[in-house]
Every structure is written in C-alpha cells, then in structure tokens.
Amino acid sequence: MIKKPFRQLAIDGDLVLKDATKEISRRLDQPTRRAFLQRSLSLGGLSLLSGCSLVDDSSVENALMTVSRFNDKVQAWLFDPNRLAPTYPDSMITRPFPFNAYYGEDEIRHVEEESYRLEVTGMVADKHAWTLAELRAMPQTDQITRHICVEGWSAIGKWGGVPFASFLRRVGADLSAQYVGFKCADDYYTSIDMPTALHPQTLLTLTYDSQPLPPRYGFPMKLRMPTKLGYKNPKHIQAIFVTNTYPGGYWEDQGYNWFGGS
Amino acid sequence: MANDTDLIHPLWVRLTHWINALAIVVLATSGWRIYDASPFFAFAIPREITLGGWLGGAIQWHFAAMWVLVGNGLIYLACNIVSGRLWRKFFPLSPRAFLADVLAAVKGRLSHVDLSHYNMVQRAAYLFVMVDSVLLVLSGLVLWKSVQFPILRELLGGYEAARREHFLAMAALVAFAAIHLLMVALVPRTLLAMIRGR
Numbered sequence: 054m055i056k057k058p059f060r061q062l063a064i065d066g067d068l069v070l071k072d073a074t075k076e077i078s079r080r081l082d083q084p085t086r087r088a089f090l091q092r093s094l095s096l097g098g099l100s101l102l103s104g105c106s107l108v109d110d111s112s113v114e115n116a117l118m119t120v121s122r123f124n125d126k127v128q129a130w131l132f133d134p135n136r137l138a139p140t141y142p143d144s145m146i147t148r149p150f151p152f153n154a155y156y157g158e159d160e161i162r163h164v165e166e167e168s169y170r171l172e173v174t175g176m177v178a179d180k181h182a183w184t185l186a187e188l189r190a191m192p193q194t195d196q197i198t199r200h201i202c203v204e205g206w207s208a209i210g211k212w213g214g215v216p217f218a219s220f221l222r223r224v225g226a227d228l229s230a231q232y233v234g235f236k237c238a239d240d241y242y243t244s245i246d247m248p249t250a251l252h253p254q255t256l257l258t259l260t261y262d263s264q265p266l267p268p269r270y271g272f273p274m275k276l277r278m279p280t281k282l283g284y285k286n287p288k289h290i291q292a293i294f295v296t297n298t299y300p301g302g303y304w305e306d307q308g309y310n311w312f313g314g315s
Numbered sequence: 316m317a318n319d320t321d322l323i324h325p326l327w328v329r330l331t332h333w334i335n336a337l338a339i340v341v342l343a344t345s346g347w348r349i350y351d352a353s354p355f356f357a358f359a360i361p362r363e364i365t366l367g368g369w370l371g372g373a374i375q376w377h378f379a380a381m382w383v384l385v386g387n388g389l390i391y392l393a394c395n396i397v398s399g400r401l402w403r404k405f406f407p408l409s410p411r412a413f414l415a416d417v418l419a420a421v422k423g424r425l426s427h428v429d430l431s432h433y434n435m436v437q438r439a440a441y442l443f444v445m446v447d448s449v450l451l452v453l454s455g456l457v458l459w460k461s462v463q464f465p466i467l468r469e470l471l472g473g474y475e476a477a478r479r480e481h482f483l484a485m486a487a488l489v490a491f492a493a494i495h496l497l498m499v500a501l502v503p504r505t506l507l508a509m510i511r512g513r
Contacts, residue, residue: 203352
C-alpha cells in the first residue's frame with residue numbers, strides 16, 4: 054500500500070523534470086539538452102527493450118546509471134595520483150583554442166574584477182573570501198596540456214595559475230574529504246574527487262597563454278585538470294567547497310559520467 | 316562428451332557468439348552517436364540508426380556494453396585456447412589455399428557440406444575479427460583513459476590517432492558483419508547451427 058503512492062510520486066517527478074528540461078531546451082534552443090530519460094532509447098530496434106513505457110525506460114536508465122557509478126569506481130581505482138598527462142611545446146598550442154560551454158559565445162559572462170571574491174566554504178579551516186590580488190600573490194606555475202572534450206575532439210592549450218593542491222593546503226582543507234565542489238558565475242556547477250584535486254597538474258588557472266584569462270576561457274578563474282574531460286573543468290568559478298556530500302554537476306546530473314577522467 | 320563430436324558449435328561458442336553480437340550492435344550504434352558529436356570525416360551517421368538519443372545517453376550505453384564485450388571476449392578467448400579449438404579450427408592458415416577459396420567463393424562453388432570445417436576464408440575472417448576486436452578494445456582504452464595508459468597511448472600514436480583507429484576498426488568490424496550476414500543468408504543452415512549447435 055505504501056508502494057503505490059510512492060510510484061505515483063516518482064512518475065510525477067519525471068513529468069516535472071520533463072517539463073522543466075523542455076522549457077530549458079526551448080529557451081536555449083539546444084536540442085541536445087532534453088532529459089536523458091526521454092532520449093536514451095530512441096533507436097528503433099533497441100527501443101523494443103523498453104516496451105516504450107515510462108517505467109521500463111526508467112529501469113533501463115537506472116541500470117545504465119548504475120553502470121556509470123561503477124565506472125566512477127573503476128576510474129578512481131585506475132587513477133594514479135603521480136601519473137602526469139603529457140605536456141607539449143608552445144608550437145603545438147591549438148590556435149585559436151576553441152570556445153566551449155553549455156551556451157553560445159554571445160552569452161559569455163563578464164565578471165567584474167574589483168567586486169570579485171572567491172568564496173571558500175565547507176570542510177576548510179580558513180573560510181575568508183579571496184580577492185584576485187591574493188590569488189595572484191601565491192606561487193604560480195603553467196603547463197601546456199591537451200584538453201579532451203566529451204564530444205571527442207581535443208585541443209592543446211597553455212594555462213597558468215596556482216597549483217590547486219597548494220591552494221587547498223593554504224585554506225586548511227580537510228584533504229580526507231571526498232569531494233571538492235564548484236559554483237560558477239555562469240550558473241555552471243560541478244565537483245571532483247579529492248585525489249584529482251590534489252594531482253600535481255590540477256591548476257586553479259588565472260592565465261591563458263600567459264595573458265589574464267579572457268572571459269571566453271572563464272575569467273577570472275578556471276580549474277584546469279588535464280586528467281579529466283572538458284566538462285569537469287569549471288570556468289568563472291565563484292565558490293569552492295569541500296564536502297563529503299555528493300554535489301553532482303550540471304552535465305553529470307543529466308547523465309554524463311561523474312568521474313569523467315582521462 | 317560422446318555427442319560432442321556431433322556438435323558443430325559447443326554451447327559456450329553459441330552463448331559467447333550471441334552475447335558478442337548484442338554487445339557489438341549496442342557498441343556500434345551508440346559509438347556512431349558519439350562520433351556524430353564531433354565527426355572527423357566529412358560525414359555524420361544518420362541519427363535514426365544511432366543509439367542513446369543524445370551524447371550522454373550514447374556514452375552510457377557505450378560504457379556499459381564495453382564491459383560485456385570485454386568480459387564475454389575474454390571468456391571466448393580463454394575457452395578457445397584452453398579447449399584447443401583455436402588451433403584446431405583456425406590453423407593452419409595457407410595464403411595459397413586462402414586465394415583458392417576466395418576464388419571458389421566468388422564463383423559460388425565453395426563447399427559448405429561440413430559446417431564444422433572452416434575454409435580458409437572463414438578462418439582468416441574469424442581470426443581477423445578477433446584481432447580487430449582486440450584493437451577496438453585497446454584503442455577504446457586510450458580514448459577513455461589516455462592519461463592512465465601512456466604506453467598504449469604512444470603505441471597507437473596518441474589520443475587523436477586512437478580516435479581514427481577506433482573508428483576504422485569499427486568500420487572493418489561492421490564490414491565483416493555485413494558479409495557475415497550475407498553468407499548466413501546464402502547458407503541458412505549456419506544460422507541453425509549457431510542456435511542449436513548442430
């Protein structure tokens with residue numbers, strides 16, 4: 054007796070989700086962003102598997118999500134904290150480096166330098182908000198690495214900034230926490246595992262190609278990880294938080310793999 | 316074991332064959348959708364024959380079916396080697412006999428009286444599929460985890476080269492499947508044998 058209303062509720066939830074995602078995709082005119090649920094079974098032949106009912110679609114979707122969670126674990130296990138992504142000479146930088154976001158270039162966010170503060174919250178000792186000047190005063194490094202997009206293409210770019218591990222140590226982050234989450238000025242959000250956060254090539258970047266990070270590449274700052282796919286690298290970061298509660302992500306919540314490592 | 320001699324395909328061959336067929340269909344059709352997200356040739360795959368609906372869905376299908384392909388493939392290879400079937404059925408390979416059999420096949424004179432005996436074209440084709448599948452898995456590993464498998468990545472010429480190799484290996488496998496299905500249509504008894512075992 055308890056089950057029935059629960060299932061009814063779940064279906065309502067799906068409908069709400071469908072409506073919401075429909076609204077979003079209509080507004081952004083991007084057909085690729087309807088809910089995974091609606092689209093995961095569109096192939097003629099294989100849709101037979103689903104019987105085309107909502108419940109069956111959900112169970113297939115759940116099964117695929119379960120495998121995706123399993124793949125997170127496999128990737129965490131495969132991840133070698135000391136293995137470096139290949140680096141390249143200046144001559145191999147892709148010019149122009151492609152712009153990529155969940156919106157078009159005409160919607161690039163412009164963040165004001167003067168009023169900008171980086172919030173740091175969660176399992177950290179020092180929760181003060183950072184100015185850009187403070188971040189620039191920390192020891193900087195740069196690297197030329199390959200950015201691999203989930204779509205398959207790749208491009209080589211040069212990013213400079215603060216090694217994220219030294220930033221996390223500086224703010225007294227609990228390094229045994231599971232996740233580091235990011236909230237961005239363009240309403241993007243994502244989260245990563247602590248071992249990747251501490252990887253030597255994970256950079257809180259402030260520059261691109263030795264110039265201050267331009268808005269199209271995420272001014273004032275982007276987290277750059279050559280060990281993860283592009284969508285795991287947030288731009289326009291406004292808040293960083295350390296947590297043990299799974300924070301998800303903009304694309305991850307729609308079905309992209311959470312670990313997203315390479 | 317006595318009636319094993321009557322069997323053309325033992326149960327494990329039939330099971331791994333059909334599981335593999337399912338995995339290949341899912342991997343190829345979802346892989347086409349992934350390719351469409353950023354095609355590197357001058358064409359895209361028609362959306363109607365792809366699986367997953369959108370990139371995220373296609374990736375979920377692809378990265379689930381890969382475990383089926385690898386697990387099933389390892390079981391197949393292990394059984395094939397341990398039972399001695401690999402050497403018995405697929406070797407020796409003779410280039411001269413291969414050409415003769417290709418010629419006979421084109422003329423429609425290739426004998427299929429004894430389905431338990433593979434002619435040279437079959438031997439070469441099935442061995443090719445085994446090698447091609449291994450290449451698909453290895454290039455796929457480089458695409459999935461290019462940083463974590465540096466030796467494999469360099470052997471295959473880097474991430475971008477691995478993308479093309481993965482695609483071409485897929486195309487070769489699909490071409491094999493098309494010819495394979497055509498042959499089955501010409502000699503339908505082979506389909507029965509792969510279902511019933513004899």
